[in-house]
Amino acid sequence: MSDFYVLILGSGAATPTFARNCSGQIVNIGSTKMLVDCGEATQNHLRRYHQKIQSIKYIFLSHLHGDHFFGLPGLISTMHLCGRKEPLTLFAPKGVKAALDLLFEVSGTHVDYPFEIVEMDHNAPRVILQTDKFHVTAFPLQHSMPTYGFIFRQEEPLLNLKPGVRDLYGLSNEWCMRVKRGDDLVLDSGVVVPNSELAQRLHSAHSYAYCCDTAYDESLVPTLRDVDLLCMESTFDNAFAAMAEQRQHCTAAQAATIASLAGVKRLLLTHFSARYKNLDPLLSEAQAVFPATECASDGHIYEID
Numbered sequence: 001m002s003d004f005y006v007l008i009l010g011s012g013a014a015t016p017t018f019a020r021n022c023s024g025q026i027v028n029i030g031s032t033k034m035l036v037d038c039g040e041a042t043q044n045h046l047r048r049y050h051q052k053i054q055s056i057k058y059i060f061l062s063h064l065h066g067d068h069f070f071g072l073p074g075l076i077s078t079m080h081l082c083g084r085k086e087p088l089t090l091f092a093p094k095g096v097k098a099a100l101d102l103l104f105e106v107s108g109t110h111v112d113y114p115f116e117i118v119e120m121d122h123n124a125p126r127v128i129l130q131t132d133k134f135h136v137t138a139f140p141l142q143h144s145m146p147t148y149g150f151i152f153r154q155e156e157p158l159l160n161l162k163p164g165v166r167d168l169y170g171l172s173n174e175w176c177m178r179v180k181r182g183d184d185l186v187l188d189s190g191v192v193v194p195n196s197e198l199a200q201r202l203h204s205a206h207s208y209a210y211c212c213d214t215a216y217d218e219s220l221v222p223t224l225r226d227v228d229l230l231c232m233e234s235t236f237d238n239a240f241a242a243m244a245e246q247r248q249h250c251t252a253a254q255a256a257t258i259a260s261l262a263g264v265k266r267l268l269l270t271h272f273s274a275r276y277k278n279l280d281p282l283l284s285e286a287q288a289v290f291p292a293t294e295c296a297s298d299g300h301i302y303e304i305d
């Protein structure tokens, strides 16, 4: 299995149902586990789906509507009660710090581990986290309060040496690394061996975008261009298009239109209104526009490759 994947903890909008919890998902890249959105009962679902809560290193909140936020104070408190020592960083729209400070004060909640809050208040795409393996870009969405989408993009991995090359040219460790980074090899005789004869790309970098909640907005297309997996809200079907517009949400067909315009590889619909017991109408409306569409399902893992 790929080590870049998303586990859906909740795919429901607004109110939880038996079938779908409010928004939340684990995004895993290599050994880094991240939580994206944290609706009520997210910590229950982390346990249900066998996720160690102390292994979460970063939390990203799209916005402060309750169905994306109300699980956060409880989760932060549980981390403390379970003896967390490792640092935790939260990225969330401006206002989150005041909200948490007040809640923690009135409830007597302590947080003894290093807890950093990065408040977002920018109005163009911006890299908010850079590691040596990947970076995360937050970009504004159009919703009824300040809201951000996120793109998780792996850094391009090193090239792989072709079989036998190391011995053939007696490459030192330093030259191996240079060739893996794309350099041509210069022999002692001055002869240059082009990189393409020495190395090949066996793995390429992948990307995952999360857009939730948002009105239909074609200005997102350049930002989402060519991502491998786009997870996008589709709160309603076509019959509720007027309500979607009024509440600044998308229909399934609108999410599919964005996916198609942006040329993404696959689309994962999420944030379904509690009125839908059966998601087939949303799926078929979306697939009519963009065939490579699935509906997110709580507890399921979607690999990004």
Ligand SMILES: [Zn+2]
Pocket (backbone or CB within 6 Å): 013, 014, 023, 065, 067, 068, 213, 271
């Ligand atoms: Zn929502």
Ligand SMILES: [Zn+2]
Pocket (backbone or CB within 6 Å): 063, 065, 143, 213
């Ligand atoms: Zn919302």
